[in-house]
Amino acid sequence: MNILQIIIFTIVKILIVVTIILLAVTYLVYFERKISAWAQNRIGPNRVGWHGALQSFADVLKLLLKEDIVPDAANKPIHTLAPIIALFVSFTTYAVIPFGPNINVFGFSVPLVVADVNIGILYVLALTSLGVYAITLAGWSSGSKYSLLGGIRSSAQMISYEISMGFSIGGVLLLSQSLRPVEIVQAQSGWMWNAILQPVGFITFLVSAFAETNRLPFDLPEAEPELVGGYHTEYSSMKFAGFFLAEYANMFIASALIVTLYLGGWQFPYLDHFGLSNGWFAVISVITFAIKVAALLFFFIWVRWSIPRFRYDQLMNLGWKVMFPLSLLNIIWVAVLIMVFKL
Protein backbone atom coordinates (compact mmCIF):
# COMPACT_ATOMS: atom_id res chain seq x y z
CA MET A 1 0.00 0.00 0.00
CA ASN A 2 1.33 3.42 -0.84
CA ILE A 3 0.80 6.47 1.32
CA LEU A 4 -2.20 7.75 -0.66
CA GLN A 5 -4.08 4.49 -0.26
CA ILE A 6 -3.35 4.45 3.46
CA ILE A 7 -4.73 7.97 3.78
CA ILE A 8 -7.89 7.09 1.85
CA PHE A 9 -8.52 3.96 3.90
CA THR A 10 -7.90 5.85 7.13
CA ILE A 11 -10.32 8.63 6.20
CA VAL A 12 -12.99 6.07 5.33
CA LYS A 13 -12.41 4.31 8.64
CA ILE A 14 -12.57 7.59 10.56
CA LEU A 15 -15.89 8.46 8.90
CA ILE A 16 -17.31 5.05 9.70
CA VAL A 17 -16.14 5.15 13.32
CA VAL A 18 -17.38 8.70 13.95
CA THR A 19 -20.77 7.88 12.45
CA ILE A 20 -21.03 4.76 14.57
CA ILE A 21 -20.06 6.64 17.74
CA LEU A 22 -22.58 9.42 17.07
CA LEU A 23 -25.36 6.93 16.37
CA ALA A 24 -24.39 4.81 19.34
CA VAL A 25 -24.42 7.87 21.58
CA THR A 26 -27.87 9.02 20.51
CA TYR A 27 -29.23 5.52 21.05
CA LEU A 28 -27.41 5.27 24.38
CA VAL A 29 -29.37 8.27 25.58
CA TYR A 30 -32.54 6.57 24.38
CA PHE A 31 -31.67 3.29 26.08
CA GLU A 32 -30.61 5.07 29.24
CA ARG A 33 -34.14 6.44 29.46
CA LYS A 34 -35.74 3.17 28.46
CA ILE A 35 -33.78 1.04 30.92
CA SER A 36 -34.35 3.52 33.73
CA ALA A 37 -38.05 3.35 32.91
CA TRP A 38 -38.07 -0.45 32.94
CA ALA A 39 -36.21 -0.57 36.25
CA GLN A 40 -38.89 1.70 37.72
CA ASN A 41 -41.84 -0.20 36.19
CA ARG A 42 -42.49 2.54 33.66
CA ILE A 43 -42.61 2.43 29.85
CA GLY A 44 -40.27 5.27 28.94
CA PRO A 45 -40.26 7.40 25.79
CA ASN A 46 -42.59 5.85 23.20
CA ARG A 47 -44.14 8.72 21.28
CA VAL A 48 -41.52 10.00 18.83
CA GLY A 49 -41.03 7.42 16.11
CA TRP A 50 -41.31 3.66 16.45
CA HIS A 51 -41.31 2.91 20.21
CA GLY A 52 -39.81 6.36 20.72
CA ALA A 53 -36.73 5.56 18.64
CA LEU A 54 -36.42 9.12 17.35
CA GLN A 55 -36.65 10.68 20.82
CA SER A 56 -32.95 11.58 21.08
CA PHE A 57 -33.01 13.27 17.67
CA ALA A 58 -35.96 15.35 18.81
CA ASP A 59 -34.05 16.24 21.99
CA VAL A 60 -30.96 17.29 20.05
CA LEU A 61 -33.13 19.43 17.77
CA LYS A 62 -34.67 21.08 20.81
CA LEU A 63 -31.24 21.80 22.29
CA LEU A 64 -30.07 23.28 18.98
CA LEU A 65 -32.99 25.70 18.91
CA LYS A 66 -32.52 26.87 22.49
CA GLU A 67 -30.86 30.11 23.48
CA ASP A 68 -27.18 29.85 24.35
CA ILE A 69 -26.87 31.60 27.72
CA VAL A 70 -23.41 32.62 28.91
CA PRO A 71 -23.30 34.03 32.44
CA ASP A 72 -21.82 37.52 32.93
CA ALA A 73 -19.25 36.24 35.40
CA ALA A 74 -18.01 33.59 32.99
CA ASN A 75 -14.62 33.58 31.32
CA LYS A 76 -16.11 33.47 27.84
CA PRO A 77 -13.36 31.91 25.68
CA ILE A 78 -12.73 29.11 28.18
CA HIS A 79 -16.44 28.68 28.78
CA THR A 80 -16.78 27.95 25.06
CA LEU A 81 -13.62 25.87 24.88
CA ALA A 82 -14.55 23.42 27.66
CA PRO A 83 -17.31 21.48 25.84
CA ILE A 84 -15.12 21.39 22.73
CA ILE A 85 -12.33 19.75 24.72
CA ALA A 86 -14.81 17.27 26.17
CA LEU A 87 -16.08 16.26 22.74
CA PHE A 88 -12.60 16.22 21.20
CA VAL A 89 -11.28 13.88 23.87
CA SER A 90 -14.15 11.46 23.70
CA PHE A 91 -14.10 11.20 19.91
CA THR A 92 -10.33 10.93 19.45
CA THR A 93 -9.78 8.24 22.06
CA TYR A 94 -11.55 5.70 19.94
CA ALA A 95 -8.87 5.94 17.22
CA VAL A 96 -6.68 3.18 18.65
CA ILE A 97 -9.32 0.66 19.69
CA PRO A 98 -9.56 -2.26 17.24
CA PHE A 99 -13.08 -3.41 16.39
CA GLY A 100 -12.29 -6.34 14.13
CA PRO A 101 -9.56 -8.43 12.49
CA ASN A 102 -7.77 -7.50 9.27
CA ILE A 103 -10.08 -7.60 6.27
CA ASN A 104 -9.37 -7.74 2.56
CA VAL A 105 -10.67 -4.75 0.61
CA PHE A 106 -9.77 -4.53 -3.11
CA GLY A 107 -6.80 -6.78 -2.49
CA PHE A 108 -5.43 -4.85 0.45
CA SER A 109 -5.26 -6.17 3.98
CA VAL A 110 -6.88 -3.45 6.08
CA PRO A 111 -6.79 -3.62 9.88
CA LEU A 112 -10.15 -2.67 11.44
CA VAL A 113 -8.67 0.02 13.66
CA VAL A 114 -8.32 3.67 12.74
CA ALA A 115 -4.69 3.96 13.87
CA ASP A 116 -2.66 0.88 14.71
CA VAL A 117 -0.25 2.73 17.02
CA ASN A 118 2.38 0.83 18.99
CA ILE A 119 1.82 3.06 22.05
CA GLY A 120 -1.96 2.88 21.79
CA ILE A 121 -2.63 2.32 25.48
CA LEU A 122 -0.45 5.28 26.45
CA TYR A 123 -2.41 7.36 23.95
CA VAL A 124 -5.68 6.32 25.56
CA LEU A 125 -4.41 7.09 29.06
CA ALA A 126 -3.08 10.47 27.95
CA LEU A 127 -6.35 11.49 26.29
CA THR A 128 -8.61 10.28 29.07
CA SER A 129 -6.53 12.33 31.53
CA LEU A 130 -7.04 15.30 29.24
CA GLY A 131 -10.77 14.83 29.75
CA VAL A 132 -10.40 16.22 33.28
CA TYR A 133 -9.48 19.60 31.81
CA ALA A 134 -12.83 19.87 30.08
CA ILE A 135 -14.74 19.41 33.31
CA THR A 136 -12.41 21.42 35.53
CA LEU A 137 -12.23 24.32 33.07
CA ALA A 138 -15.99 24.25 32.60
CA GLY A 139 -16.44 24.45 36.36
CA TRP A 140 -13.88 27.19 36.81
CA SER A 141 -14.84 29.38 33.85
CA SER A 142 -18.56 29.42 34.67
CA GLY A 143 -18.02 31.83 37.57
CA SER A 144 -20.46 29.94 39.79
CA LYS A 145 -19.66 28.27 43.08
CA TYR A 146 -21.58 25.10 42.28
CA SER A 147 -19.80 24.65 38.98
CA LEU A 148 -16.46 25.28 40.64
CA LEU A 149 -17.17 22.68 43.32
CA GLY A 150 -18.11 20.19 40.62
CA GLY A 151 -14.95 20.93 38.69
CA ILE A 152 -12.74 20.55 41.76
CA ARG A 153 -14.40 17.31 42.75
CA SER A 154 -13.93 16.02 39.27
CA SER A 155 -10.20 16.75 39.20
CA ALA A 156 -9.66 15.14 42.61
CA GLN A 157 -11.72 12.11 41.63
CA MET A 158 -10.11 11.62 38.23
CA ILE A 159 -6.57 11.87 39.62
CA SER A 160 -7.34 9.34 42.36
CA TYR A 161 -8.84 6.82 39.99
CA GLU A 162 -6.36 7.37 37.16
CA ILE A 163 -3.75 5.70 39.38
CA SER A 164 -5.64 2.48 40.00
CA MET A 165 -6.69 2.51 36.34
CA GLY A 166 -3.06 2.78 35.22
CA PHE A 167 -1.91 0.04 37.55
CA SER A 168 -4.72 -2.30 36.48
CA ILE A 169 -3.65 -1.79 32.88
CA GLY A 170 -0.12 -2.70 34.04
CA GLY A 171 -1.28 -6.26 34.62
CA VAL A 172 -2.67 -6.48 31.09
CA LEU A 173 0.53 -5.11 29.62
CA LEU A 174 2.64 -7.64 31.53
CA LEU A 175 0.68 -10.49 29.98
CA SER A 176 0.52 -9.20 26.42
CA GLN A 177 4.03 -7.65 26.49
CA SER A 178 2.84 -4.88 24.22
CA LEU A 179 1.23 -1.46 24.35
CA ARG A 180 -0.38 -2.04 20.96
CA PRO A 181 -4.15 -2.66 21.38
CA VAL A 182 -4.21 -5.05 18.40
CA GLU A 183 -1.60 -7.28 20.07
CA ILE A 184 -3.37 -7.06 23.43
CA VAL A 185 -6.47 -8.44 21.72
CA GLN A 186 -4.51 -11.19 20.00
CA ALA A 187 -2.89 -12.19 23.31
CA GLN A 188 -6.39 -13.02 24.63
CA SER A 189 -7.27 -15.68 22.05
CA GLY A 190 -9.53 -18.54 23.09
CA TRP A 191 -10.62 -18.19 26.69
CA MET A 192 -7.38 -16.48 27.77
CA TRP A 193 -9.37 -13.36 28.55
CA ASN A 194 -7.68 -11.01 30.95
CA ALA A 195 -10.93 -10.78 32.92
CA ILE A 196 -10.59 -14.50 33.69
CA LEU A 197 -6.83 -14.50 34.29
CA GLN A 198 -6.84 -11.42 36.51
CA PRO A 199 -10.33 -10.85 37.94
CA VAL A 200 -9.09 -8.39 40.56
CA GLY A 201 -7.54 -6.20 37.89
CA PHE A 202 -10.75 -6.41 35.89
CA ILE A 203 -12.84 -5.23 38.82
CA THR A 204 -10.48 -2.38 39.73
CA PHE A 205 -10.39 -1.26 36.10
CA LEU A 206 -14.17 -1.48 35.81
CA VAL A 207 -14.69 0.60 38.95
CA SER A 208 -12.08 3.12 37.82
CA ALA A 209 -13.79 3.32 34.44
CA PHE A 210 -17.05 4.20 36.18
CA ALA A 211 -15.22 6.93 38.09
CA GLU A 212 -13.43 8.19 34.98
CA THR A 213 -16.64 8.51 32.99
CA ASN A 214 -18.38 10.28 35.91
CA ARG A 215 -21.17 7.74 35.94
CA LEU A 216 -23.17 6.84 39.00
CA PRO A 217 -22.19 5.72 41.65
CA PHE A 218 -19.29 8.13 41.11
CA ASP A 219 -21.03 11.07 39.45
CA LEU A 220 -19.92 13.53 42.13
CA PRO A 221 -18.92 16.26 39.65
CA GLU A 222 -22.55 16.67 38.66
CA ALA A 223 -24.33 15.38 41.79
CA GLU A 224 -27.70 17.03 41.12
CA PRO A 225 -29.01 17.13 44.71
CA GLU A 226 -25.89 18.81 46.09
CA LEU A 227 -24.43 20.88 43.29
CA VAL A 228 -27.49 21.83 41.21
CA GLY A 229 -25.87 20.44 38.05
CA GLY A 230 -22.19 20.53 38.94
CA TYR A 231 -19.80 21.64 36.23
CA HIS A 232 -22.52 22.11 33.60
CA THR A 233 -24.87 24.19 35.76
CA GLU A 234 -24.16 27.33 33.72
CA TYR A 235 -24.32 25.67 30.34
CA SER A 236 -27.26 25.65 27.99
CA SER A 237 -28.17 24.86 24.42
CA MET A 238 -25.64 23.00 22.28
CA LYS A 239 -22.77 23.56 24.74
CA PHE A 240 -24.69 21.57 27.30
CA ALA A 241 -25.43 18.98 24.64
CA GLY A 242 -21.68 18.81 24.03
CA PHE A 243 -21.06 17.71 27.61
CA PHE A 244 -24.02 15.41 27.47
CA LEU A 245 -22.82 13.72 24.28
CA ALA A 246 -19.26 13.59 25.60
CA GLU A 247 -20.43 11.77 28.71
CA TYR A 248 -22.16 9.10 26.67
CA ALA A 249 -19.33 8.89 24.15
CA ASN A 250 -16.97 8.38 27.09
CA MET A 251 -19.17 5.58 28.30
CA PHE A 252 -19.01 3.98 24.86
CA ILE A 253 -15.24 4.32 24.77
CA ALA A 254 -14.82 3.00 28.30
CA SER A 255 -16.84 -0.07 27.34
CA ALA A 256 -14.85 -0.58 24.15
CA LEU A 257 -11.63 -0.21 26.12
CA ILE A 258 -12.73 -2.70 28.77
CA VAL A 259 -13.66 -5.16 26.03
CA THR A 260 -10.29 -4.66 24.34
CA LEU A 261 -8.24 -4.95 27.50
CA TYR A 262 -10.11 -7.58 29.48
CA LEU A 263 -12.82 -9.34 27.48
CA GLY A 264 -10.86 -10.54 24.45
CA GLY A 265 -11.66 -7.62 22.15
CA TRP A 266 -13.31 -8.66 18.91
CA GLN A 267 -12.38 -12.32 19.33
CA PHE A 268 -15.04 -15.02 19.46
CA PRO A 269 -13.45 -17.90 21.42
CA TYR A 270 -11.91 -20.50 19.03
CA LEU A 271 -13.61 -18.98 15.98
CA ASP A 272 -10.51 -19.72 13.84
CA HIS A 273 -11.07 -23.46 14.39
CA PHE A 274 -14.52 -23.34 12.76
CA GLY A 275 -13.00 -23.10 9.28
CA LEU A 276 -14.91 -20.00 8.16
CA SER A 277 -14.00 -17.92 5.13
CA ASN A 278 -12.20 -14.64 5.77
CA GLY A 279 -15.30 -12.52 5.13
CA TRP A 280 -17.52 -14.41 7.57
CA PHE A 281 -14.73 -14.48 10.12
CA ALA A 282 -14.51 -10.67 10.02
CA VAL A 283 -18.28 -10.22 10.17
CA ILE A 284 -18.68 -12.51 13.19
CA SER A 285 -15.73 -10.84 14.91
CA VAL A 286 -17.18 -7.36 14.47
CA ILE A 287 -20.58 -8.57 15.69
CA THR A 288 -18.92 -10.21 18.70
CA PHE A 289 -17.24 -6.92 19.51
CA ALA A 290 -20.53 -5.03 19.17
CA ILE A 291 -22.34 -7.48 21.44
CA LYS A 292 -19.63 -7.33 24.10
CA VAL A 293 -19.67 -3.52 24.04
CA ALA A 294 -23.47 -3.44 24.13
CA ALA A 295 -23.55 -5.78 27.12
CA LEU A 296 -21.11 -3.57 29.00
CA LEU A 297 -23.09 -0.46 28.11
CA PHE A 298 -26.22 -2.13 29.45
CA PHE A 299 -24.24 -2.87 32.62
CA PHE A 300 -23.19 0.79 32.89
CA ILE A 301 -26.79 1.96 32.64
CA TRP A 302 -28.10 -0.82 34.87
CA VAL A 303 -25.61 0.12 37.61
CA ARG A 304 -26.61 3.77 37.34
CA TRP A 305 -30.23 2.98 38.15
CA SER A 306 -29.41 0.57 40.97
CA ILE A 307 -26.71 2.08 43.15
CA PRO A 308 -26.86 5.34 45.09
CA ARG A 309 -24.09 7.92 44.88
CA PHE A 310 -21.00 7.56 47.07
CA ARG A 311 -20.23 10.21 49.63
CA TYR A 312 -17.13 12.23 48.78
CA ASP A 313 -14.98 10.82 51.60
CA GLN A 314 -16.12 7.28 50.75
CA LEU A 315 -15.09 7.89 47.17
CA MET A 316 -11.62 9.02 48.19
CA ASN A 317 -11.26 6.17 50.69
CA LEU A 318 -12.26 3.66 48.05
CA GLY A 319 -9.89 5.14 45.51
CA TRP A 320 -6.77 5.41 47.64
CA LYS A 321 -7.20 2.76 50.31
CA VAL A 322 -8.92 -0.01 48.35
CA MET A 323 -8.54 0.35 44.58
CA PHE A 324 -4.88 1.40 44.64
CA PRO A 325 -3.62 -1.50 46.83
CA LEU A 326 -5.84 -3.95 44.94
CA SER A 327 -4.40 -2.92 41.60
CA LEU A 328 -0.88 -3.32 42.99
CA LEU A 329 -1.87 -6.75 44.29
CA ASN A 330 -3.10 -7.57 40.81
CA ILE A 331 0.29 -6.78 39.31
CA ILE A 332 1.94 -9.16 41.79
CA TRP A 333 -0.68 -11.80 40.91
CA VAL A 334 0.07 -11.42 37.20
CA ALA A 335 3.81 -11.65 37.88
CA VAL A 336 3.20 -14.90 39.78
CA LEU A 337 1.08 -16.19 36.87
CA ILE A 338 3.89 -15.45 34.46
CA MET A 339 6.56 -16.98 36.69
CA VAL A 340 4.67 -20.13 37.65
CA PHE A 341 2.59 -20.96 34.57
CA LYS A 342 4.94 -19.41 32.00
CA LEU A 343 2.05 -17.64 30.24
Next chain:
Amino acid sequence: MALKRRKKDLTFLEKIYIPEIAKGLALTFKNMLKPKFTMQYPEEKFIPPPSYRGRPVLVMEENGLERCVACGLCSRVCPPLAIEVQAAETDREKERYPIKFEINMLRCIFCGLCEEVCPEEAIVMSKDYELAFTNRKDALYGKDKLLTPVKQLQDRINFLRNYK
Protein backbone atom coordinates in the same frame (compact mmCIF):
# COMPACT_ATOMS: atom_id res chain seq x y z
CA MET B 1 -42.25 -3.99 67.14
CA ALA B 2 -38.91 -4.06 68.87
CA LEU B 3 -36.43 -1.47 67.76
CA LYS B 4 -33.59 -2.95 65.79
CA ARG B 5 -30.24 -1.75 67.08
CA ARG B 6 -28.03 -0.38 64.40
CA LYS B 7 -24.69 -2.14 64.14
CA LYS B 8 -21.79 0.22 64.54
CA ASP B 9 -19.45 -1.56 62.22
CA LEU B 10 -20.29 -3.12 58.92
CA THR B 11 -19.27 -6.72 58.43
CA PHE B 12 -16.46 -7.51 56.04
CA LEU B 13 -18.90 -8.66 53.35
CA GLU B 14 -20.78 -5.38 53.60
CA LYS B 15 -17.54 -3.41 53.48
CA ILE B 16 -16.37 -4.86 50.19
CA TYR B 17 -19.66 -3.66 48.64
CA ILE B 18 -19.73 -6.31 45.93
CA PRO B 19 -22.39 -8.69 47.38
CA GLU B 20 -24.58 -5.74 48.28
CA ILE B 21 -24.17 -4.25 44.82
CA ALA B 22 -25.07 -7.60 43.28
CA LYS B 23 -28.22 -7.71 45.43
CA GLY B 24 -29.21 -4.23 44.31
CA LEU B 25 -28.58 -5.08 40.67
CA ALA B 26 -30.67 -8.25 40.97
CA LEU B 27 -33.54 -6.22 42.40
CA THR B 28 -33.57 -3.67 39.60
CA PHE B 29 -33.26 -6.42 36.99
CA LYS B 30 -36.24 -8.23 38.48
CA ASN B 31 -38.23 -5.02 38.25
CA MET B 32 -37.35 -4.60 34.59
CA LEU B 33 -39.34 -7.74 33.82
CA LYS B 34 -42.37 -6.82 35.90
CA PRO B 35 -45.53 -5.38 34.31
CA LYS B 36 -45.56 -1.61 33.88
CA PHE B 37 -47.69 0.82 35.86
CA THR B 38 -47.77 3.55 33.25
CA MET B 39 -51.18 4.60 31.96
CA GLN B 40 -50.93 5.74 28.33
CA TYR B 41 -53.04 8.83 28.95
CA PRO B 42 -54.84 10.01 25.86
CA GLU B 43 -55.58 6.42 24.82
CA GLU B 44 -56.21 4.94 28.26
CA LYS B 45 -58.03 7.11 30.74
CA PHE B 46 -58.12 7.00 34.49
CA ILE B 47 -61.65 6.35 35.79
CA PRO B 48 -61.73 7.80 39.30
CA PRO B 49 -63.52 6.18 42.25
CA PRO B 50 -66.71 7.89 43.54
CA SER B 51 -64.71 9.61 46.28
CA TYR B 52 -62.92 11.66 43.61
CA ARG B 53 -63.57 15.37 43.56
CA GLY B 54 -63.56 16.54 39.96
CA ARG B 55 -65.32 19.45 38.31
CA PRO B 56 -68.43 20.58 40.31
CA VAL B 57 -71.65 20.15 38.29
CA LEU B 58 -75.36 20.83 38.73
CA VAL B 59 -77.67 17.86 38.93
CA MET B 60 -80.34 17.75 36.19
CA GLU B 61 -83.51 15.81 36.98
CA GLU B 62 -85.04 13.43 34.47
CA ASN B 63 -87.52 16.09 33.38
CA GLY B 64 -84.66 18.30 32.26
CA LEU B 65 -84.86 20.82 35.13
CA GLU B 66 -82.21 21.57 37.70
CA ARG B 67 -82.55 20.61 41.35
CA CYS B 68 -81.05 23.86 42.47
CA VAL B 69 -83.33 26.30 44.27
CA ALA B 70 -80.83 29.16 44.11
CA CYS B 71 -80.47 29.50 47.89
CA GLY B 72 -76.95 30.80 47.36
CA LEU B 73 -75.33 28.73 50.14
CA CYS B 74 -72.70 27.32 47.79
CA SER B 75 -71.83 30.80 46.64
CA ARG B 76 -71.53 31.89 50.29
CA VAL B 77 -69.34 29.00 51.36
CA CYS B 78 -67.06 28.95 48.34
CA PRO B 79 -63.59 29.93 49.67
CA PRO B 80 -62.24 31.41 46.41
CA LEU B 81 -65.62 33.00 45.50
CA ALA B 82 -65.88 31.02 42.29
CA ILE B 83 -69.67 30.58 42.23
CA GLU B 84 -72.18 33.20 41.16
CA VAL B 85 -75.93 32.49 41.53
CA GLN B 86 -78.84 34.70 40.53
CA ALA B 87 -82.30 33.51 41.58
CA ALA B 88 -85.60 33.92 39.74
CA GLU B 89 -89.19 32.81 40.34
CA THR B 90 -91.38 30.38 38.39
CA ASP B 91 -94.93 29.02 38.61
CA ARG B 92 -93.69 25.47 39.13
CA GLU B 93 -93.97 23.65 42.46
CA LYS B 94 -90.40 24.63 43.28
CA GLU B 95 -90.82 28.36 43.13
CA ARG B 96 -87.18 29.41 42.82
CA TYR B 97 -84.60 28.50 40.26
CA PRO B 98 -81.21 29.93 39.28
CA ILE B 99 -81.56 32.09 36.20
CA LYS B 100 -77.80 32.32 36.14
CA PHE B 101 -75.38 29.84 37.70
CA GLU B 102 -71.75 30.37 36.87
CA ILE B 103 -68.60 28.71 38.20
CA ASN B 104 -65.28 30.29 37.39
CA MET B 105 -63.11 27.23 36.87
CA LEU B 106 -59.93 29.32 37.13
CA ARG B 107 -60.90 30.03 40.74
CA CYS B 108 -62.35 26.69 41.77
CA ILE B 109 -60.06 24.79 44.14
CA PHE B 110 -62.09 21.54 44.13
CA CYS B 111 -62.61 21.65 47.90
CA GLY B 112 -66.14 20.25 47.64
CA LEU B 113 -67.62 22.65 50.22
CA CYS B 114 -70.42 23.65 47.82
CA GLU B 115 -71.46 20.05 47.55
CA GLU B 116 -71.26 19.56 51.30
CA VAL B 117 -73.37 22.60 52.10
CA CYS B 118 -76.07 22.08 49.45
CA PRO B 119 -79.44 21.24 51.07
CA GLU B 120 -80.92 19.86 47.83
CA GLU B 121 -78.08 17.60 46.61
CA ALA B 122 -78.13 19.89 43.63
CA ILE B 123 -74.40 20.54 43.17
CA VAL B 124 -72.03 17.58 43.28
CA MET B 125 -68.45 16.90 42.28
CA SER B 126 -68.17 14.91 39.05
CA LYS B 127 -65.40 12.64 37.81
CA ASP B 128 -64.37 15.05 35.09
CA TYR B 129 -60.70 16.04 35.43
CA GLU B 130 -59.91 17.12 31.89
CA LEU B 131 -60.08 20.85 32.38
CA ALA B 132 -57.94 22.86 30.03
CA PHE B 133 -58.79 26.26 28.62
CA THR B 134 -57.14 28.32 25.95
CA ASN B 135 -58.56 31.62 27.25
CA ARG B 136 -60.17 33.01 30.36
CA LYS B 137 -63.68 33.32 28.88
CA ASP B 138 -63.78 29.55 28.30
CA ALA B 139 -63.14 29.00 31.99
CA LEU B 140 -66.51 30.53 32.99
CA TYR B 141 -68.84 27.55 33.12
CA GLY B 142 -72.48 28.55 32.81
CA LYS B 143 -75.61 26.44 33.25
CA ASP B 144 -75.23 24.94 29.80
CA LYS B 145 -71.96 23.28 30.80
CA LEU B 146 -72.83 22.59 34.42
CA LEU B 147 -76.15 20.74 34.06
CA THR B 148 -75.52 17.01 34.03
CA PRO B 149 -78.16 14.26 33.97
CA VAL B 150 -78.67 12.66 37.38
CA LYS B 151 -77.91 9.19 35.97
CA GLN B 152 -74.30 10.08 35.34
CA LEU B 153 -73.87 11.32 38.90
CA GLN B 154 -75.59 8.48 40.74
CA ASP B 155 -72.20 7.08 41.85
CA ARG B 156 -71.25 10.26 43.64
CA ILE B 157 -74.72 10.83 45.12
CA ASN B 158 -74.72 7.34 46.61
CA PHE B 159 -71.23 7.95 47.98
CA LEU B 160 -72.40 11.18 49.61
CA ARG B 161 -75.44 9.51 51.12
CA ASN B 162 -73.26 6.80 52.67
CA TYR B 163 -70.29 8.77 53.88
CA LYS B 164 -71.19 12.44 54.19
